[in-house]
Amino acid sequence: MVNLFQLLILISALIGNLLLGLTTYLKNPKSITNKIFFTFTFILSAYLLINYFSLNSTNPQLVLFLIRLVMGIALLINVSFFLFISVFPQNKITMNKFMFWAFIIITVLLLIPVIFSPFIFQTVIMKNGNIETLPGVGMPVFLLHTLLFLGAGFVNLIRKYRKSVGIQKIQLRLLLLGTIFMFLAIIILNFVLVVVFNISSFVNLLPIYTLIFIGFISYAIIRHKFLDISLIIARAVSYTLLSFILIILYTVFTYSVSYLFRQEKISMDRILFSSMVAIILVYTYPTLKRLLEKNSDKIFYKGHYDSQTILTDLTKIMASTLDLDKLLRKLNNTIIKNLRVVDSYFVLKNKDNKIIIHGIEYQNIDLETVSQHKTVLVREETKIRKIVDLMNQLQFSAIVPLYTEKSGFLGFFGIGNKQSGEIINNQDIKFLEIFGKEVSIALENAKAYKEIKQFSKTLQIKVEEATQKLQEANGKLKELDKRKDEFLNVSAHEMRAPLTAVKGYLSMLSEDKAMQKHKQLQAFLDGALEGAEREIRLVNNMLNLSRIEEGRLVYQMGLVKLSQVAQFTYDEFKAEAEAKRLTFRLNINKEIKDKVYVDQDRIHEITTNLVSNAIKYTDEGSVIINVTNPDKDNVEFEVVDTGFGMNKDEQQKLFTKFYRAESSAGKKMGTGLGLYITRLLIEKFGGKISFESERGKGSTFSFILPLRRK
Template sequence: MFTIIVLLTAVCGNLFISLFTLLKNPKSATNRLFFMFTFVIAVYLVSNYQINQQSTDLTAFFWVKLVMCIAALINIFFYLLVATFPKQRTNFTFLSYVIIFGTTFGLMLASLTGFIFISAKPYGGGGIPGPAMPLFLLHTVIFLGGGFWVLIKKFKHSFGIEKIQIKLFLLGAVFMFLSLLVTNLLFVLIFKTSAFIDLLPVYTLIFVTCISYAIIKHRFLDIRLVVARTVSYTLLIGLFGLFYAFLFAILSSLFISTSLELRTVGVSTTLALVMAFSFQPIRRLLEKITDSVFYKENYDINKLLYNLALIMASTLRLEEVTHGILNEILDKMRISKGAFILIEKDLVFDIKSEKYKQVPSFSEEEIKILDQSHSTLIFDELEESELKNILRKQELSVVAHLRTEGKQVGLLILGNKLSGDIFTEQDIRLIEILTPEAAIAIQNAKAYEEIRRFNITLQEEVNKATKDLQEANIKLQELDKLKDEFVSLASHELRTPMTAIKGSLSTILDGYTGQINASTKEFLTAAFNENDRLIRLVNNLLNISRIEAGRITFTITKIDLDKLIKEVKEILINLIGNALKFTHQGGVTVSVFEKDNMITTAVSDTGHGIAKEDQDLLFKKFSQVKGSYAKQSGGTGLGLYISKKMIEGMKGNIWLESEVGKGSTFYFSLPKAL
């Protein structure tokens, strides 16, 4: 019973794997030859089992001859499979195929005609070799031994994942064929026994296990789904067979008898209904269980790509984009660590990492070597080189390039999988889809970051300039205060002696000190006038000092207009004095009128007039207009400034209207009491 279970398991495993491998890619030479090879092994297992089940010499001899024919086919299919694996192509000429298949078919004919074995005994009693046995052994050495030689040669020159695939294939094949030669050939020829022939399915099971492991762990022929479904369906068939056989046996013993054929029909119908309703739920359960084994690290690639797209579209901050992408792929793909190496002008300007104890560091030379490759770097697929040493040193499994419009933006580096598995085809495909999109997102984030940093820098410069201006303004205010204090002090100190001088000059001019001649009087009069002018200047300076110090206050109340005119005497003296000074022909007119609850006084002249560009200067401290019409004017440039301050202090306004060549009119208005 055990032998049959092992045989059925081995045969089903070989047939399922061979069929689904072929359907996965029927155009692949490797897939087609793998199908032929595993199918022939399945047929060989069944034929080999039949040898020990025969009770006559004739039937035992038939099955021995058939087994030897199939063995010859195994030799050549193994050799051809090895020749195409893993590159999926062959370099054989048509003549080569003629020689390979011609010698094989000739050997099969020799076996069927009794030249390899001339007789066989029933129940595994062994057989007697014929004259063609050396040819069979030579055929085995050439094709089976040649296949192993090619496989070993490929193993030595391969690297990465290809080396692992060949290693697993080689280990399984060596064990299976050595065991097969020992039990099916040497024991039969030397010890004259076929007792160990039934162990052959065990050898093929080990071979199938090696191939399955390569599929699960190392993407061999990329048929992991096939293996998962093969296992689940094999278990399903086995469970159903055992369960329903057991159930049928129990129900039969209770209800079925030779006299009650109706009960037989009822039991069969019941079992059929149970099978119909329970098959799909059990199938789904077994598929779920096998998927949890074969796809324990599986994820929905479309859902993951969608989540990554949302992350890249939701923000322009470089930190959020890079760390968001890394966290998502590390979590869903169960990767130990990862980082974005951002490159600008062939130099690393930043590294954004996740799950690293400290930020990884790379030398310029290492980045240059990594950047030289234009394809995704997978550690297991690299041959030994400086490039692979860099990945080994940094404990990296994958390095993918971030490029946009032919420009290198950076690198995506990923560590090992937490499960210890290598990166699958699905993993690599997702990374290759992700990297161009990530490169664009990072490039946009970098541009945004540059603008943001520029704005921050600009704001800092504006704040600094504002602070400098504020400090300079404070210093100017302090200087202005010192100046006002100096002017006030100097004016007080100057007015006293000038008043004394004025009094002395006035006494001399009035004749109190005796008679003076006309020439002396003229000089003394000029000195008196200039002294008087200086006194007025000092008074103006003192007024400015009082105004700017806030020591002059204005009380708004009802007042008689005649009294008001007396109070604004200083203003009128300034305006009328300026009008007379600049009017050499015509005259000066003073008028008063009321408008909009304001009393307005106008002082008009027929002088030279004032140009537009000079008008704004008139009401500023120490300012005088330029031009030929002002050359004879003299003055300090304080009169209009003082007038403006006094008028504004009384809630009034002062302005002018002027046109060059037609004269000027100065207006000042004061509010009328309500």
């Protein structure tokens, strides 16, 4: 009779082994490690199944064949275990290819005599329901094969365990404990007791030994990312439990129906009861599914989160925040909340290569070692002692180096331990890799913004300081200018009387008949008289300028016809122009509208100044005066000459105080005040003065005044 307990244990072991192997293979079908682990668990499952049939068969010949088959499968277990240990965790075959294929061929050649000949077991004897075996001559060969492959596998596993660090060491420790317990139990209880002492009582417990192995591997998967299939295992467990619960419920309901309705005919009551059972199962399925998934996640995957959602939230923060301190604070809060870590920090270099953590400057942080890496560094996985020491110093479980192409190494981002006590898994690493690239660019922009902001503040301070200095200097210049004007004003007043007297005496001498007879003396007197008049004009200009700038000049405003002023000016300078053999012409439109509201003396002074300059700086050609209406609201006075003209540098200085242009002979003429006073007077009368000039081609000076209708 079939033992129900043994059957349940067998089914559990088969499901556990096949589930581990299949999910590992599907996780990464190209991985050599995953392929060999799947092969190992599949062979182990076949070993359990064939062993079960050998124990529950009553046919001696069939039992003998099945036992030989079990021993053949044991050879495959030896080899697959050795190969798995050889490739894990490097995920590549490190042994010589010749040796690899030699092991495979030797094992395959041994399978034929082991399974189909008395090489290992000659016969079996059935005594009182117990099986006794008679070993064959090949048993030492089998033992040697087992000793070599299992021994080499364990030696290799122990060697890798001793050299490993961090999470890898924990994984190898659990794998070592699980395999040692399983293989020792199998060798002692299923081989030594059976072959040496003919005791087969413990053979039925074989699935339990493999279940313990499955337990160690499952714990390594759940807690320490072994083969990285924890999410798949969690879902598989939840669906397996769900299936068992539904099967049990349906079985209970079926037995209940059979017990309550012991009729051959199907009654209406039975149909209604079955329908109710079906409805209950349909409506309870989703609830049970959610409940089991929730609880399996708590056990297997309690650190799970939606990476894409968190990255979206972080991207929004990075896109909307330029202030570096605010950005770091918001990013840290989001990471701590969603990754459920104790704390997180940004360890950054500033422009002076000083280390800043949360706004605090540190001196003893080893950034140089971190700057040599560009991938996520996990405390349990890294073999670099300096990195491990740094993580322990800052209480980090993972570090993300931060780089950009433009700025290079910026620093790093570190997260503390998880609140759940779990270690960093592959989902965390992938998330941190993506986040590290995005946040590096955001930090570069934020640091640039901070530097620009700081530079703006510094610049603002410097501008304010410079402005203050300029204001102080300007105040001093104004004071000096005021004193200069006062000096010139006083000097002009003091010089005006003697200059007038000198002019008077020179005029008297010039008009004396006796002096007129001496041409040379007369020439000297004319020159002296002209110089006296020039100095008097300078004094008058200085006095007028002082009055204009101080607002003390009195204007006799009234309606004046600009055409008449132009005519007076033309008549005044006609003789001088003809003396220089210049073409001198006045153009006035007959229908000109030219009434302006000005001081007649001052407007005459303006026109006189412009025409005088034109004749003065023109050696040949023409001087033309035009009076026109450029539009219905204004009148324009224009003087066009073909004189020496001005270059751009001279044009920029024109209309400034005391500036004098050079004549064709290279001599600077005039007082340098005429055009400056002219501009001030034109602006006082509400007009605008302008000019055009080109070196060697002459100049055009003009001013526009608004018309007065009444």
